[in-house]
Structure formats: structure tokens, C-alpha cells
Amino acid sequence: MTSAIISNPHTVQLPQPSSVIIPAVQRLILDGSNSVRQQLMKLLQSLPVVDVASHVDQLLLHTRAAMTHLAVEIRMFGLELLDWLLAIAGDEVVSCAGGWMKMLKCFLSLLGWQNEAHSKWSTTKSYGKADSKIQIKQMNVLAAFLRMGLDRAQNSASVASSSSHFPLWQIEHHILSERSNAYAHLNLFGETRDEDAQMYEDREDRQRVFHDRAEISINTGVEQATKGGGELGRAAAQVRKVVKEGMADFYREDVVR
Secondary structure: HHHHHHOOOOOOOOOOHHHHHHHHHHHHHHHOOOOHHHHHHHHHHHHHHHHHHOOOOHHHHHHHHHHHHHHHHHHHHOHHHOOOHHHOOOOHHHHOOOOOOHHHHHHHHHHHHOOOOOOOOOOOOOOHHHHHHHHHHHHHHHHHHHHHHHHHHHHHHHHHHOOOHHHHHHHHHOOOOOOOOHHHHOOOOOOOOOHHHOOOOOOHHHHHHHHHHHHHHHHHHHHHHHHOOEEEEEEEHHHHHHHHHHHHOOHHHHHHH
């Protein structure tokens, strides 16, 4: 199927619709064979980006399972897949239902950066070469994930584009949405959802929940990892830089008062 798609790049019609292909193959993210996983990656990369973006929420379910798998090779593949999804559909990754908070909690669990209730934060681990390699990869992908969710440049780009339509300003906020079920995040008629599974489509909402649920843990974990120096310390320093820049303009009225 991958060969058929790649050999006919100008063909509008796929052998099967992406809505059929992706749900059928996404379970192969957890396949024990490296060759199968690599072929899956090639297939996903050959599909139209817009189709992959529309299935990000389902792909993330299997990606998180891969990132926490017992096999190191599958954990590394899960990180590579997430890194690729951030590159092609980063906005969908951080704004889909569960995409922001569940992924943050997954990273905190993987890195051991968790605040324990009523006790001091403690993860003074010593990592071997294999463990250190995957932790460096985890920190690098975490930095990319946080950059996509917290970077103010995402907002400034839309503001800049709106200025070209003078005297109309910020018209993108007033036109009809191209998304289906554009107000799903309001959950007007659904059951009450937990905070982890909500959609955080606005940067300000992501900043708020990050500040409340993850910022202290990540800053403490980064501080510990930086002390080790080397490549591990440089990866931790990159995470710290992204968090500092992404939260520099964070403002909470209740904190000020």
C-alpha cells in the first residue's frame, strides 16, 4: 500500500480512504517487529498530512502506550512517532482531547518527575548508558512538545497575518471554523469530563493547567538532571529554556490578588 501511494503521488484517490487505513494499522505501533514498525512509519508518512492530523487523538492513544512499553525499542519508536506528529500536526497534538495533559503526565511518569503527596520530591537515580540514551530522547521530545503548546510565536503568527487585512483585524476569530464540531471543547451536552481528557485549544488554557499540574515537577526534575552535566544535562537545560520562554508571560488574576 505504501508503494502504491508513493509511486502515484499525484493520484487524488488512495487505494483505501485514510479513515479506513489509519484505524486499521495504528495498533501496529506496538508491534514487536522493528521492520513492521518502520513500514508503518513509512505508510503514515505517505498519507496526506491533513488526514493524519484528523486522526491524531487516536494515534496518541497508541503512542502513549508505546512510550510506556516494557521493550526499549518500542519506547524509542513511540518517541520518534510523537516527534514526527509534532512536526506535521503539532497544533492538533496539543489541542486534541487528552493531548495536552495526558501526554504531560506520561512524560512525568517516564522521567520520574513527580511530586509525591506530603513528601519531598525524590528521584536521585543513576542511569546507565542505555537508560541515559532513552532519557535524553524523552527530554528532547518533551522540549518539542512544550514548545508547541506554550510558544507564544504560535499566537503572534496569527496576529501578524490579520494585520494584512486592514481595516479588518483578527478576522480569523470571526469566520466560520473549518473544523467539524468546532465547539466540542465546551462539552455543552456531554458528561462531565476529567481535566486530563479535556481539549486545551488556547495557549492560555495550556499555560494554566501546566502551571497548576506540571510546572513545579518539571522544574525540579530539570534542576536535578542538569546537575549531572553531559548530554543529559544539555537536554534538561533545553527543557528548562522552553518552559521559561513559554511561561514568561503567564498571568493569573487569582495569584496577583
